[in-house]
Amino acid sequence: xxxxxxxxxxxxxxxxxxAFDLTRGKPSPDQLSMTEKTFSxxxxxxxxxxxxxxxxxxxxxxxxxxxxxxxxxxxPLERTLALDNSSLTIxxxxxxxxxxxxxxxxxxxxxxxxxCPVPGYxxxxxxxxxxxxxMIPMPFQSDGPDxxxxxxxxxxxxxxxxxxxxxxxxxxxxxxxxxxxxxEMFSLLKKRSNNLMILWDNAYACHDLKSTESQxxxxxxxxxxxxxxxxxxxxxxxxxxxxGSGIAFFxxxxxxxxxxxxxxxxxxxxxxxxxxxLHVSYFKKVSLEEQMSELRQLLxxxxxxxxxxxxxxxxxxxxxxxxPSGGYFISFDSIQARASDIIKNCGDLGLTLLPIGxxxxxxxxxxxxxxxxxxxxxxxxxLDKCLNIFTKVVKxxx
Amino acid sequence: xxxxxxxxxxxxxxxxxxAFDLTRGKPSPDQLSMTEKTFSxxxxxxxxxxxxxxxxxxxxxxxxxxxxxxxxxxxPLERTLALDNSSLTIxxxxxxxxxxxxxxxxxxxxxxxxxCPVPGYxxxxxxxxxxxxxMIPMPFQSDGPDxxxxxxxxxxxxxxxxxxxxxxxxxxxxxxxxxxxxxEMFSLLKKRSNNLMILWDNAYACHDLKSTESQxxxxxxxxxxxxxxxxxxxxxxxxxxxxGSGIAFFxxxxxxxxxxxxxxxxxxxxxxxxxxxLHVSYFKKVSLEEQMSELRQLLxxxxxxxxxxxxxxxxxxxxxxxxPSGGYFISFDSIQARASDIIKNCGDLGLTLLPIGxxxxxxxxxxxxxxxxxxxxxxxxxLDKCLNIFTKVVKxxx
Numbered sequence: 001x002x003x004x005x006x007x008x009x010x011x012x013x014x015x016x017x018x019a020f021d022l023t024r025g026k027p028s029p030d031q032l033s034m035t036e037k038t039f040s041x042x043x044x045x046x047x048x049x050x051x052x053x054x055x056x057x058x059x060x061x062x063x064x065x066x067x068x069x070x071x072x073x074x075x076p077l078e079r080t081l082a083l084d085n086s087s088l089t090i091x092x093x094x095x096x097x098x099x100x101x102x103x104x105x106x107x108x109x110x111x112x113x114x115x116c117p118v119p120g121y122x123x124x125x126x127x128x129x130x131x132x133x134x135m136i137p138m139p140f141q142s143d144g145p146d147x148x149x150x151x152x153x154x155x156x157x158x159x160x161x162x163x164x165x166x167x168x169x170x171x172x173x174x175x176x177x178x179x180x181x182x183x184e185m186f187s188l189l190k191k192r193s194n195n196l197m198i199l200w201d202n203a204y205a206c207h208d209l210k211s212t213e214s215q216x217x218x219x220x221x222x223x224x225x226x227x228x229x230x231x232x233x234x235x236x237x238x239x240x241x242x243x244g245s246g247i248a249f250f251x252x253x254x255x256x257x258x259x260x261x262x263x264x265x266x267x268x269x270x271x272x273x274x275x276x277x278l279h280v281s282y283f284k285k286v287s288l289e290e291q292m293s294e295l296r297q298l299l300x301x302x303x304x305x306x307x308x309x310x311x312x313x314x315x316x317x318x319x320x321x322x323x324p325s326g327g328y329f330i331s332f333d334s335i336q337a338r339a340s341d342i343i344k345n346c347g348d349l350g351l352t353l354l355p356i357g358x359x360x361x362x363x364x365x366x367x368x369x370x371x372x373x374x375x376x377x378x379x380x381x382x383l384d385k386c387l388n389i390f391t392k393v394v395k396x397x398x
Numbered sequence: 399x400x401x402x403x404x405x406x407x408x409x410x411x412x413x414x415x416x417a418f419d420l421t422r423g424k425p426s427p428d429q430l431s432m433t434e435k436t437f438s439x440x441x442x443x444x445x446x447x448x449x450x451x452x453x454x455x456x457x458x459x460x461x462x463x464x465x466x467x468x469x470x471x472x473x474p475l476e477r478t479l480a481l482d483n484s485s486l487t488i489x490x491x492x493x494x495x496x497x498x499x500x501x502x503x504x505x506x507x508x509x510x511x512x513x514c515p516v517p518g519y520x521x522x523x524x525x526x527x528x529x530x531x532x533m534i535p536m537p538f539q540s541d542g543p544d545x546x547x548x549x550x551x552x553x554x555x556x557x558x559x560x561x562x563x564x565x566x567x568x569x570x571x572x573x574x575x576x577x578x579x580x581x582e583m584f585s586l587l588k589k590r591s592n593n594l595m596i597l598w599d600n601a602y603a604c605h606d607l608k609s610t611e612s613q614x615x616x617x618x619x620x621x622x623x624x625x626x627x628x629x630x631x632x633x634x635x636x637x638x639x640x641x642g643s644g645i646a647f648f649x650x651x652x653x654x655x656x657x658x659x660x661x662x663x664x665x666x667x668x669x670x671x672x673x674x675x676l677h678v679s680y681f682k683k684v685s686l687e688e689q690m691s692e693l694r695q696l697l698x699x700x701x702x703x704x705x706x707x708x709x710x711x712x713x714x715x716x717x718x719x720x721x722p723s724g725g726y727f728i729s730f731d732s733i734q735a736r737a738s739d740i741i742k743n744c745g746d747l748g749l750t751l752l753p754i755g756x757x758x759x760x761x762x763x764x765x766x767x768x769x770x771x772x773x774x775x776x777x778x779x780x781l782d783k784c785l786n787i788f789t790k791v792v793k794x795x796x
Contacts, residue, residue: 026455035452057642092494092664101528123667126664242672271483273642
């Protein structure tokens with residue numbers, strides 16, 4: 001009997017109609033309904049902060065929305081911009097601005113290299129690849145990017161012009177950078193500050209599910225190393241309120257902000273201010289803390305469920321994984337180099353996982369070990385079924 | 399007595415507090431209030447076309463919004479995408495995709511040249527300039543880009559890889575391209591189709607203020623010349639409903655659409671579908687035709703007012719201008735090369751106009767003649783005051 005046939009025998013509910021998906025970090029309908037409840041009661045705002053939200057203009061975003069971004073990202077209000085609906089789109093514009101026009105201390109070119117702690121976020125890597133930027137993978141240590149490797153890579157390569165970081169509940173590993181790690185990283189990066197972009201994607205800044213190490217505001221630390229012109233902080237409300245209909249934020253030094261707004265004036269007559277106003281109104285009714293607390297109640301059981309399944313595999317020596325303290329993902333590593341087989345067999349049984357290597361630049365997982373699990377979207381019962389398929393496949397293949 | 403002092407004597411209401419602005423094509427508060435009336439009564443849509451609008455996904459836009467775009471742009475529904483809030487942002491992404499990745503028949507580089515009928519739209523030029531694309535200005539004939547010049551420039555230059563067109567109520571000249579002009583243009587461009595991007599910005603597609611020549615749908619004509627893979631059509635609802643909070647549309651051949659969606663997957667998890675749903679709901683309550691008809695009632699008196707003032711200047715041999723049949727602008731040409739002086743003096747009197755050369759690549763107005771007048775935003779009484787300042791300055795300087 002083939003592995004697939006064996007598993008079908010052991011999981012009697014598993015028929016050919018099963019179509020589960022753990023690929024993307026999408027909020028569940030439950031999460032969205034929680035937000036919808038308040039969102040649907042909001043009056044559409046047409047004026048706020050003395051600004052006509054209906055018209056063009058206010059390229060930096062409306063003050064109240066900037067205040068929200070400043071709170072989420074722990075960045076200075078006067079340096080925080082509230083922009084469009086996707087922080088990825090903002091990243092593309094940041095990279096474009098550096099590539100085609102330059103920031104004061106960032107000038108990307110087709111020769112540029114970017115350091116990419118791995119496993120990391122697939123869309124970051126695709127975005128960098130699309131600019132022809134050469135990506136250099138580097139490992140993590142327990143509390144952030146691996147500093148020994150960082151030092152070696154900086155010695156080895158001339159044209160390192162950037163690094164991409166998800167500093168809190170890193171996608172997908174869940175790493176939370178310690179202040180000490182950040183300071184040592186900045187100390188090493190300082191010598192490259194003439195041309196260096198630190199892309200600081202704080203997408204999960206307030207997405208703690210369990211007690212999580214606190215972090216100092218990033219600009220203070222950057223200033224200690226005179227790296228404030230190298231730091232490009234982004235984030236959004238996408239995984240806080242409504243995915244896709246949120247606000248993305250940008251924060252950098254004043255000189256970079258001015259440059260970026262000037263650049264953006266060539267490519268937009270301004271952000272959607274009505275949507276900004278809606279979010280401001282939302283957070284007048286529900287505090288950010290209440291919102292995250294309610295989301296936590298929906299998300300934590302899912303993470304605990306995955307944790308239970310993977311812990312049993314880990315006890316059997318079949319995988320490594322670190323239970324994340326927050327964020328949207330769990331990173332699974334097959335002890336044997338079996339990730340591609342696991343993905344293939346799960347797919348054959350109706351459970352779609354990201355293709356092999358998705359969390360690595362150029363889709364190259366050197367150990368054929370990593371699989372990102374995105375547990376947020378399915379309901380708890382479905383997630384349990386997904387994990388039953390997954391763990392059975394892992395066991396049969398080892 | 400200086401010119402400024404003379405004018406102040408002649409216009410007793412003109413004091414130092416006057417701060418008028420005819421620079422940008424912004425809708426007036428009246429226009430926006432008209433839209434607000436219906437918009438404010440809409441229930442926030444969270445589901446439409448069987449799609450959960452609250453979540454990520456549907457990178458091509460929701461079907462009902464694509465249908466709206468298809469109607470506005472007269473493009474085939476299956477080839478029309480509904481995307482974010484700004485068609486300029488879409489243009490930046492189209493150019494980026496061509497520059498960094500290529501479309502099937504468009505591969506921009508730092509060596510590329512773009513043909514730019516002038517006077518044209520300042521943000522188009524800034525956007526192209528930011529990519530390092532060399533812009534070549536070219537004149538208009540009465541019914542579209544000047545075909546003799548087009549032929550000459552195509553013979554003269556090797557690396558012409560694009561042309562940017564606003565085919566209906568061109569910004570700022572008001573040109574409406576005739577079908578014959580388009581066909582002859584396409585016939586000339588055809589020999590460059592291996593690497594050619596025809597950027598077709600139909601921002602004012604349904605913004606007729608007076609009887610306007612009808613135009614055949616553009617894709618049919620492009621297909622006659624096998625240029626469908628070279629044609630990149632964009633447009634938006636920005637100047638139809640709420641500026642800045644609208645939907646931008648994109649339409650090209652299927653192969654280009656697929657490429658563009660794939661590219662966009664690296665830079666956005668999808669468009670704001672709730673905003674798309676809102677606009678679909680809006681146009682269920684007010685038809686596009688009714689909306690444009692109501693806007694016309696607010697806009698036409700302003701264009702007529704400008705027309706009257708400029709006609710008197712024209713009769714005196716002081717300017718050229720063509721009364722537009724729609725759109726958002728009027729293009730003024732000083733017979734004497736006095737545009738910079740006119741702009742300067744108006745500014746000194748409290749009337750801000752765009753800087754000299756704004757409607758030309760690299761801000762270079764070779765004749766020092768052109769001034770774009772954006773009459774939509776001020777109310778009628780204020781607009782009349784603006785034109786009184788403007789015409790007096792023109793007269794005194796000539």
